[in-house]
Amino acid sequence: MIVVTPNLCFDRTLWVEAFAPGTVSRPSRVEVTAGGKGVNVARTLRDLGHRPLLVGLVAERQGDALTRLLADEGADVLPVPVDGEVRSATIILEASTRATVLNEPGPQVGEVELEALLTAVDGALVTGGHRVLVCSGSLPPGLPVDSYGRLCDLARRHGVVSVVDAARDVLAATLAHGPDVVTPNLDEAEGLLTGVVTESSDQSGERAEFRGRALGAAVDLVGRGARRAVVTAGSQGAAFADADGTTWTDAPVVDVANPIGAGDSFVGGLTASLTDDGDWAVAVAHAVAVAGAAVEQVRAGRVDPTRVAELDVRTEAVVV
Numbered sequence: 001m002i003v004v005t006p007n008l009c010f011d012r013t014l015w016v017e018a019f020a021p022g023t024v025s026r027p028s029r030v031e032v033t034a035g036g037k038g039v040n041v042a043r044t045l046r047d048l049g050h051r052p053l054l055v056g057l058v059a060e061r062q063g064d065a066l067t068r069l070l071a072d073e074g075a076d077v078l079p080v081p082v083d084g085e086v087r088s089a090t091i092i093l094e095a096s097t098r099a100t101v102l103n104e105p106g107p108q109v110g111e112v113e114l115e116a117l118l119t120a121v122d123g124a125l126v127t128g129g130h131r132v133l134v135c136s137g138s139l140p141p142g143l144p145v146d147s148y149g150r151l152c153d154l155a156r157r158h159g160v161v162s163v164v165d166a167a168r169d170v171l172a173a174t175l176a177h178g179p180d181v182v183t184p185n186l187d188e189a190e191g192l193l194t195g196v197v198t199e200s201s202d203q204s205g206e207r208a209e210f211r212g213r214a215l216g217a218a219v220d221l222v223g224r225g226a227r228r229a230v231v232t233a234g235s236q237g238a239a240f241a242d243a244d245g246t247t248w249t250d251a252p253v254v255d256v257a258n259p260i261g262a263g264d265s266f267v268g269g270l271t272a273s274l275t276d277d278g279d280w281a282v283a284v285a286h287a288v289a290v291a292g293a294a295v296e297q298v299r300a301g302r303v304d305p306t307r308v309a310e311l312d313v314r315t316e317a318v319v320v
Helices: 037-047 063-073 111-126 147-157 168-175 186-194 207-223 262-276 280-294 305-312
Strands: 002-007 009-016 029-035 053-061 076-085 087-094 099-103 132-136 161-165 228-232 237-242 245-250
Touching: 002 037, 002 111, 009 063, 029 037, 029 063, 037 053, 037 063, 037 132, 037 262, 053 063, 053 111, 063 076, 076 111, 111 147, 132 147, 132 262, 147 161, 147 168, 161 262, 168 186, 186 207, 186 228, 207 228, 207 237, 207 245, 228 262, 228 280, 237 280, 245 280, 262 280, 280 305
Parallel strands: 002 053, 002 132, 009 087, 053 076, 132 161
Antiparallel strands: 009 029, 087 099, 228 237, 237 245
16 A cells, blocks of 8 residues: 655654643653654554555755654655655653644645655655545645645556545545545544534534434545545544445444544554455445554554554444
């Protein structure tokens, strides 16, 4: 499988007892890793026994440091060089597990850089052996909003399943290209469908409410062009819709160490299952189990395969 994540970055994670804006905080721990949603997807896939190819735009300034971090993890990377400086994301984790994320925009790029990215992905697909193409994360400033849609067109020409994890205008532009599946979280899906944009990490409340909202959003996304849609609702579960109907999978109860990257691990689990099995209901249930295992890990994107297997037997997609 190929994982395309155009907006690579450094993740700077800071652990604090509690975070209050406007005050001085002293983190007890700091870790700098390679970041970007697709990086987390690739981490999960490697933990599940796969060797994904990670393709992304790598800015000239600090790009070598970024690719070294990825190589140190054992990632297979196809970098597409661009001008500019690698962006950073600052992640503040509190003892309560509440997370605050500050995402920088990334280097300024455009149509030329997109063509270079498409050429790189096309060349990788020509080599064969890839069954799934994942498009994950935000786009850097200036990259055309339909970039993921054009990657979906490319995947279709090669007979490869396209999985798109995007939000806002990027998700909207992708739908017109008929992606095989889109995987927004509930906030992202409702932001597109209703125009009310929020980005929260709180899923407290009645599961039935989240299930109804997520199922409705998934159906609407299919109505707008996606061949299939999964809408994740964090610790509540995930809704799936296609032309044949809808299913819901309850999320297992787990001990949360770090909620950041759970959606990315979900995509990794979905991709792994589609590569191994190809059944969509099985893939969604497996992805929910993988996401549950991911939040028990301190580092985003990592999973324990043994724990995934334990959670797998507790997750099942139910037709609703």
